[in-house]
Amino acid sequence: MIFAAGFGTRMGPLTMDCPKPLVPVAGRPMVDFALDLIADFPAERVVANAHYLADQIQDYLEPKGVLISHEFPNILDTGGGLRRALPLIDSDTVVTINPDVIWRGPNPLNMVAEAWDPDKMDALLLCIPKDQTIGRIGPGDFTLSDGGRPTRGGSMVYGGVQIIKTSTVKDIAEDVFSLNLVWDKLNHDNRLYCAQYPGKWCDVGRAESIPLAENLIATDV
Numbered sequence: 001m002i003f004a005a006g007f008g009t010r011m012g013p014l015t016m017d018c019p020k021p022l023v024p025v026a027g028r029p030m031v032d033f034a035l036d037l038i039a040d041f042p043a044e045r046v047v048a049n050a051h052y053l054a055d056q057i058q059d060y061l062e063p064k065g066v067l068i069s070h071e072f073p074n075i076l077d078t079g080g081g082l083r084r085a086l087p088l089i090d091s092d093t094v095v096t097i098n099p100d101v102i103w104r105g106p107n108p109l110n111m112v113a114e115a116w117d118p119d120k121m122d123a124l125l126l127c128i129p130k131d132q133t134i135g136r137i138g139p140g141d142f143t144l145s146d147g148g149r150p151t152r153g154g155s156m157v158y159g160g161v162q163i164i165k166t167s168t169v170k171d172i173a174e175d176v177f178s179l180n181l182v183w184d185k186l187n188h189d190n191r192l193y194c195a196q197y198p199g200k201w202c203d204v205g206r207a208e209s210i211p212l213a214e215n216l217i218a219t220d221v
Contacts, residue, residue, distance in 0.1 A: 001089060001096045002034055003160075004061070005051035005071050005081055008100075010206045019053040020205075021099040022060060026214045030204055031099040033217075035064065041109040043095070047088045051075040079177040083169040091166065093118070098160030102213045105199015108161040115148075115195045116163050122191035123164040123183060127156040134202040134216055135209035148193045156194065159201050 008020030015023065021031035031048075038046055050057040051071040058068045069085035076084055082096065093116075095109055108126050116124055127150075130140045136157055143154030150156070168182050186192035202213045 001082065001085055001094050002031065002038075002046065002048040002061075002066070003078060003081065003096060003098050004031065004057050005049040005054075005075055007052045007075075012207050014207050015052075017053075019050075019056050021048075022056060023210075025102070025204060025210055026217045029060065030102075030213075031061070033102055034097050034099040037097065037103065037107050037109050040107050041095070041113070043109075044091070045089070047085050049076075049081040049085055074176065077176050078179040079169050079172060079182055080175055082164075082166075082179065083172070086166055086170070089166060093163060093165050095161070095163045100204045101160050102202040102204060102216055103159070103197075103199060104201070104216055104219070105197065108159065108197060111195060111197065112161055112163045117193075118165070120191070121193045122168055122186045122189075123162055123193070125150070125183070125192070125194045126159045126161040126197050127194045128159050128197045128199075128201045130155045130157050132197075132200055133157050134200065135206070135212045136203050137206075142194055144194050144196065148195060149190070150187065150192060150194045156196070157201070158194075159197055 004021045008015035011020055022029040047067045047069055048061050049069045067088045069088050112124050112126050140155040141158045142150040142156040144150055144156055183192050202216045204213045
């Protein structure tokens with residue numbers, strides 16, 4: 001699942017008439033870089049959610065075989081958006097990806113799939129050491145134990161790729177909720193894990209990060 005419903009307000013004027021996933025990076029809509037990773041991953045189906053300028057998202061992604069989960073009238077945040085998309089996902093587990101980042105190194109989707117252990121995990125997040133990130137503003141998200149169990153706060157940055165059991169979002173009372181709520185519940189039950197990404201990663205959430213991402217794309221790692 002591609003999270004493509006957001007307003008992209010940190011992009012400023014670039015997203016006044018264009019949804020953030022379609023903002024050009026290195027001459028391509030930035031969602032194309034997520035699609036490249038998905039093309040190298042054995043996904044049975046691909047779903048994207050859409051809310052802001054949803055017609056543009058649909059017109060671009062549907063011809064590429066992506067199913068669209070519309071969030072209307074309200075945007076539902078990551079957790080609510082994932083739950084809305086479950087009929088289209090039609091699976092016990094799903095890999096999610098944020099389209100506003102650039103990865104340089106191994107395919108992150110393959111990494112979480114290879115590290116996934118459903119007997120002990122309900123969600124597995126892919127994280128990057130902050131000194132391997134570009135364009136990241138603010139502190140990290142987690143500290144990881146040797147076994148991959150996270151605690152909040154630290155120098156590890158969640159990279160926007162995870163594998164998660166779809167049952168984890170089914171019983172949340174709220175309609176609009178973040179996956180952070182789900183992660184905290186799973187962490188309390190010792191069912192949340194993280195894996196560490198060995199390559200580079202660029203946050204393209206702001207307009208000023210686009211040249212940084214383009215430089216990373218052009219750099220051999």
